[in-house]
Amino acid sequence: VQLVESGGGSVQAGGSLRLSCAASGYTRRSISMGWFRQAPGKEREGIAIIYTGTDDTLYADSVRGRFTISQYIAENTLYLQMNSLKPEDTAVYYCAADEATWKARDNWLKPHEYTYWDQGTQVTVS
Numbered sequence: 001v002q003l004v005e006s007g008g009g010s011v012q013a014g015g016s017l018r019l020s021c022a023a024s025g026y027t028r029r030s031i032s033m034g035w036f037r038q039a040p041g042k043e044r045e046g047i048a049i050i051y052t053g054t055d056d057t058l059y060a061d062s063v064r065g066r067f068t069i070s071q072y073i074a075e076n077t078l079y080l081q082m083n084s085l086k087p088e089d090t091a092v093y094y095c096a097a098d099e100a101t102w103k104a105r106d107n108w109l110k111p112h113e114y115t116y117w118d119q120g121t122q123v124t125v126s
Contacts, residue, residue: 008121021095037091046109
């Protein structure tokens with residue numbers, strides 16, 4: 001599975017950004033894909049996950065209500081719409097995917113559950 005991310009950049013607090021992640025090379029009907037982020041000096045954290053076959057989603061408390069994960073199936077593209085951005089959202093954002101057919105929901109946001117990662121993109125909120 002290959003992941004190519006785009007978007008990111010700098011924005012003022014309260015603003016919006018959208019990240020995109022184009023996926024290719026997977027064969028299963030439903031895989032888990034999601035967005036993670038890592039701020040300087042902090043561990044990588046999962047913030048939004050979607051199962052591509054069911055559209056089932058899960059958000060971290062820190063972003064719920066502000067961020068929206070979605071997919072455009074025809075182009076195998078994942079999106080993260082980020083609204084009401086805060087300085088504490090500043091981090092490198094990663095797109096990740098895994099082809100396991102099932103994960104315990106408690107594990108959906110855990111980075112070690114994901115096999116494929118993109119290079120990451122910086123999001124800075126000032």
